[in-house]
Amino acid sequence: MKILSAEFIKSASKPSEYPKGGLPELAIAGKSNVGKSSLINALVNRKNLAKISSTPGRTQMINFFQINGKLSLVDLPGYGYAKVPLQVRQTWKPMVESYLQTREDIRLVILIIDARRGASAGDLNLLDWLDYHRIPSLIVLTKTDKLSQIERAQQKKNLSQNPFLSNRPFLFFSAVSAEGKDELWKIIRQYVKVDL
Ligand code: GDP
Numbered sequence: 073m074k075i076l077s078a079e080f081i082k083s084a085s086k087p088s089e090y091p092k093g094g095l096p097e098l099a100i101a102g103k104s105n106v107g108k109s110s111l112i113n114a115l116v117n118r119k120n121l122a123k124i125s126s127t128p129g130r131t132q133m134i135n136f137f138q139i140n141g142k143l144s145l146v147d148l149p150g151y152g153y154a155k156v157p158l159q160v161r162q163t164w165k166p167m168v169e170s171y172l173q174t175r176e177d178i179r180l181v182i183l184i185i186d187a188r189r190g191a192s193a194g195d196l197n198l199l200d201w202l203d204y205h206r207i208p209s210l211i212v213l214t215k216t217d218k219l220s221q222i223e224r225a226q227q228k229k230n231l232s233q234n235p236f237l238s239n240r241p242f243l244f245f246s247a248v249s250a251e252g253k254d255e256l257w258k259i260i261r262q263y264v265k266v267d268l
């Protein structure tokens with residue numbers, strides 16, 4: 073995948089602030105600290121692109137990027153982080169839900185999960201919500217460079233034994249080793265249906 077350009081467009085917290093739509097959109101969600109920024113940076117071959125999302129004032133916002141002028145990439149605020157004040161945590165749900173419900177350009181939501189920890193209650197809630205609204209989702213298990221072969225097999229087994237997760241597509245990924253990167257682009261291209 074050749075990245076010719078990867079630009080930050082803007083941060084938004086409500087629909088009136090979203091940038092103009094029209095491009096196929098890929099949204100990326102996950103718990104705080106799960107490795108979302110690292111995955112975005114690895115995907116677009118930039119060291120610090122997603123760092124913009126962690127600058128003060130932007131961590132709890134929806135951050136819009138544009139890749140090669142053809143794909144809109146959206147970094148959703150992380151959830152489930154105890155250090156975030158309750159008041160901020162309570163704004164996450166309406167902010168993200170109104171984005172997911174109103175933005176017609178969304179083609180796929182990637183849900184990032186720490187491969188060592190497995191799915192949290194917050195992850196399962198989001199998947200359930202996406203199913204209900206018929207929004208396609210893909211589970212990406214990241215930080216696989218930290219897994220032994222035994223742990224990897226165990227995680228696969230955990231997924232296949234969880235009735236809620238067993239029939240879903242998932243992919244192992246590592247921002248450190250770049251495992252899964254080409255495969256992830258391949259899947260993204262199938263959903264966004266655009267020649268990037
Ligand atoms: P975010 O809060 O979800 O954006 O998470 P970050 O991308 O900032 O990552 C959180 C921590 O996990 C950082 O210390 C990263 O270096 C580390 N990390 C992220 N992805 C990987 C990975 O694939 N492998 C390893 N070993 N560490 C990772």
